[in-house]
Amino acid sequence: MSEAESTPVEEPVVESTEGSEAIPEVEQSTPLVSGLTLEHCGGRYRLTLPSDLDWIDLWPQLQLYLVGQEHLWSETLPVDCACGQRLLDQSQLQQLAEALSEHQLRLDRIITGRRQTAIAAATLGYSVQQEELPPLLVKEADGPSQATANPLYLKTTLRSGIEIHHDASVIIVGDVNAGASIIAAGDIIVWGRLRGVAHAGAKGNLGARIMTLEMAATQLRIADLLARTPDPPRPPYPEVAYATDQGIQIAPAYTWGRVFAVSAAP
Helix, strand or coil, rough: CCCCCCCCCCCCCCCCCCCCCCCCCCCCEEEEEECCEEEEEEEEEECCCCCCCCCHHHHHHHHHHHHHHHHHCCCCCCEEEEEEECCHHHHHHHHHHHHHHCCCEEEEEEECCCCHHHHHHHHHEEEECCCCCHHHHHCCCCCCCCCCCCEECCCCCECCCCEEEEEEEEEEEEEECCCEEEEECCCCEEEEEEEEEECCCCCCCCCCEEECCCCCCCCCECEEEEEECCCCCCCCCCCEEEECCCEEEEEEEEHHHHHHHHHHCC
């Protein structure tokens, strides 16, 4: 063989992939920020938002995360959003609800430690559960500290299906419709018609009271006491429900001060 001749180079064999299954790309569903989770909890989903990231940075990560997690749910269930100390306004809550709706998820309850977020959520018609502040965020004072001693003030009507949970008193300027409920560790004041469920003193405070312009509640509770409003309903006028040794009593507001003074006397 002459020097000009060269050994032929073998061409690499390329196997045809026709008819074979392509290997799917694995989609990364882990968020780029820690603390962002969506979990199944007892017939509901719980979406947890981290508190240490600005909304403008969290929002795109949340959208990507929902896309990556979409294969994990097989049924439409309500979503509880736990946002901790993150402050969310009405527009951000609406954004969140729309993003969940695109993935067949329904925002139902906001769990928050911020009163402003609780007010925004209740105004939009979502159930609200207000959590206690972490100890480091509670200002030290003489005696035991009260993390959420301030009342929750809502200027809205609570529609059927709405639940309000608060670790102090709750004041509603508006009606509480049948099917709505308020659970408060302190007093409940409704500047309107109370037709839903009201549970005052939910942590055992028998001194809590329920006050409303019109008492037509389906159920009244003070601490562990239970009562229903009289049937048929009486003419509407302001009334107060309070606990006694005989159970929950209801008195007209104009006489309640006198009744309370007598019952509180030594």
